[in-house]
Amino acid sequence: MKDCKQRIIAPSILAADWSRVAEESNRAKETGGDWLHLDVMDGHFVDNISFGPTYVEAVRKSTDQYLDVHLMITRPDHFFPRFAKAGADNITVHVESDHDVAETLAGIREAGCHCGLALSPDTDFDDMRPFLDQIDLLLVMTVRPGYGGQAFMESETMPKVQEALAERERLGLSYHIEVDGGIDTKTVKIAAANGANVMVAGTSLFAAPDMAAAISEMRE
Numbered sequence: 001m002k003d004c005k006q007r008i009i010a011p012s013i014l015a016a017d018w019s020r021v022a023e024e025s026n027r028a029k030e031t032g033g034d035w036l037h038l039d040v041m042d043g044h045f046v047d048n049i050s051f052g053p054t055y056v057e058a059v060r061k062s063t064d065q066y067l068d069v070h071l072m073i074t075r076p077d078h079f080f081p082r083f084a085k086a087g088a089d090n091i092t093v094h095v096e097s098d099h100d101v102a103e104t105l106a107g108i109r110e111a112g113c114h115c116g117l118a119l120s121p122d123t124d125f126d127d128m129r130p131f132l133d134q135i136d137l138l139l140v141m142t143v144r145p146g147y148g149g150q151a152f153m154e155s156e157t158m159p160k161v162q163e164a165l166a167e168r169e170r171l172g173l174s175y176h177i178e179v180d181g182g183i184d185t186k187t188v189k190i191a192a193a194n195g196a197n198v199m200v201a202g203t204s205l206f207a208a209p210d211m212a213a214a215i216s217e218m219r220e
């Protein structure tokens with residue numbers, strides 16, 4: 001896994017044209033994307049349904065990029081093995097989901113993937129503290145999970161990014177700090193200034209008139 005100080009841009013396939021998954025995955029890479037972010041939604045943990053392991057497998061076949069799978073599902077403990085098998089490189093689960101978080105994180109690593117833990121805007125950072133030394137990535141959701149194209153929630157989420165950075169330094173850890181939702185060439189600067197290094201962006205990249213220009217602007 002790359003150094004947690006490096007800026008990583010992760011286009012979210014949620015905002016792509018799903019009927020052209022191979023072209024869209026390659027477009028994300030050719031225009032400078034580092035990772036590909038895949039938002040899995042079960043219609044229960046969030047009020048939307050996206051795709052499952054079979055679609056992740058299709059993306060895996062179409063690109064060699066690092067697949068950053070974000071499970072917005074109620075039972076990540078039950079389903080993560082299928083995403084590992086489908087070719088995920090990182091699997092992020094939600095601290096709010098109904099599972100034994102430590103057990104799930106250990107299981108993801110045993111399956112050969114990096115593991116991430118996410119919290120939604122309404123969840124207190126304290127819920128993450130018991131797991132900070134067991135993760136490769138900490139995802140601070142900057143919108144309420146479920147849909148792309150929402151507005152960046154600065155006041156509710158940037159203090160958590162700051163706290164994640166402070167704790168990483170205090171404890172001598174090296175997890176990535178990722179933000180996801182409403183990230184564009186403006187809000188990326190706010191997120192970076194607070195300590196985030198992995199920037200997930202769907203709408204602002206796949207809908208951009210010039211995806212390469214948008215990605216390089218996100219790196220500044």
Ligand code: DX5
Pocket residue numbers: 012014015037039070072143144145146147148149150180181182183200201202203204
């Ligand atoms: C929310 C999803 C979105 C998606 C990117 O559940 O996780 O955040 O990845 O959304 P936008 O279009 O806001 O970049």
Ligand code: ZN
Pocket residue numbers: 012037038039070180200
């Ligand atoms: Zn996501």
